[in-house]
Amino acid sequence: MTSTRGPAGAVDNAAASTQADSSSRASASTVDGQDWLGLAGQRVLVAGAGGIGSACATAFADAGARVAAADISPDRLSELDDRITGLAADLTTPAGCDTAVDDAVNQLGGLDVLVHAVGTNHRVPVLEVDDGDWHRMVDVNLTSAFRLGRAAGRHMVDAGHGRQVFCSSVSSTLAHPDHAPYAATKGGLDQLLRVMAREWAPNGVTVNAIGPGYTDTVLTRAHLDKPGVRDHYTSLVPAGRLGTVNDLTGAVLFLASRQAAFITGQVLYVDGGRTLV
Numbered sequence: 701m702t703s704t705r706g707p708a709g710a711v712d713n714a715a716a717s718t719q720a721d722s723s724s725r726a727s728a729s730t731v732d733g734q735d736w737l738g739l740a741g742q743r744v745l746v747a748g749a750g751g752i753g754s755a756c757a758t759a760f761a762d763a764g765a766r767v768a769a770a771d772i773s774p775d776r777l778s779e780l781d782d783r784i785t786g787l788a789a790d791l792t793t794p795a796g797c798d799t800a801v802d803d804a805v806n807q808l809g810g811l812d813v814l815v816h817a818v819g820t821n822h823r824v825p826v827l828e829v830d831d832g833d834w835h836r837m838v839d840v841n842l843t844s845a846f847r848l849g850r851a852a853g854r855h856m857v858d859a860g861h862g863r864q865v866f867c868s869s870v871s872s873t874l875a876h877p878d879h880a881p882y883a884a885t886k887g888g889l890d891q892l893l894r895v896m897a898r899e900w901a902p903n904g905v906t907v908n909a910i911g912p913g914y915t916d917t918v919l920t921r922a923h924l925d926k927p928g929v930r931d932h933y934t935s936l937v938p939a940g941r942l943g944t945v946n947d948l949t950g951a952v953l954f955l956a957s958r959q960a961a962f963i964t965g966q967v968l969y970v971d972g973g974r975t976l977v
């Protein structure tokens with residue numbers, strides 16, 4: 701992929717893309733040729749360009765949206781689809797979050813949608829969690845969501861329109877051993893988004909989350925590849941399989957769309973029934 705680095709640390713992958721590329725791929729959200737989700741031309745910032753974030757960014761581009769994606773990892777940014785503008789940012793810092801939102805607004809000409817797919821995990825029993833681990837997970841998973849949601853919310857409340865979609869987890873409601881800090885951040889995220897949803901509903905801004913079950917990405921792969929772990933997690937899913945990133949993108953696009961205008965403060969579990977067990 702060819703990228704050009706613009707002002708404020710932006711990596712402009714979109715510059716390498718052609719109009720023809722975009723139009724030939726902009727069909728994923730059309731029904732009988734109609735853009736029923738209404739995402740064409742929407743200005744979307746995806747925070748976190750890992751497994752789930754990059755799949756969402758590509759799906760938005762397929763739907764005709766204009767997309768920027770922010771991540772701390774140069775590798776993740778360099779792997780983005782050519783149609784997506786990459787933004788280098790440490791989203792655990794106040795300046796990183798504010799600058800990512802400002803850069804997206806400047807480069808896209810505004811902001812209609814924020815997707816938050818930043819995350820980390822470190823699986824150890826509570827008695828072995830040290831303070832550094834705790835703070836790192838709170839900073840990456842929860843504080844970045846607050847800061848990005850707040851920064852994007854300022855634009856959206858002013859504009860009288862906006863969609864925010866966060867990545868919660870089945871861990872926000874299930875008590876998985878060895879997941880205490882992660883689960884706490886996801887439980888906190890669920891309550892954060894409910895309050896933002898209530899405060900901004902009068903301004904036409906909706907705030908929701910997807911709640912994925914175990915999905916095979918960089919975040920989970922090392923753990924899933926340990927002996928017996930993949931089979932164990934699979935046995936807990938009524939649908940009989942783990943999720944893929946492509947199981948999640950439809951829910952994210954729907955919650956970001958005009959079709960979800962009256963849905964706010966909700967967590968939509970996309971988990972093959974995991975939370976039913």
Ligand SMILES: NC(=O)c1ccc[n+]([C@@H]2O[C@H](COP(=O)([O-])OP(=O)(O)OC[C@H]3O[C@@H](n4cnc5c(N)ncnc54)[C@H](O)[C@@H]3O)[C@@H](O)[C@H]2O)c1
Nearest residue numbers: 749750751752772790791818819867869912914915917919
């Ligand atoms: N994969 C799963 O099974 C699963 C399940 C439930 C919820 N989730 C949630 O979905 C979201 C995305 O997870 P994923 O599976 O795509 O993980 P991933 O590891 O593939 O992606 C996470 C991304 O966050 C980025 N990131 C981490 N720290 C950062 C920082 N300080 N600044 C900027 N970027 C930073 C990483 O570079 C990475 O690209 C996370 O919030 C995760 O908790 C994932």
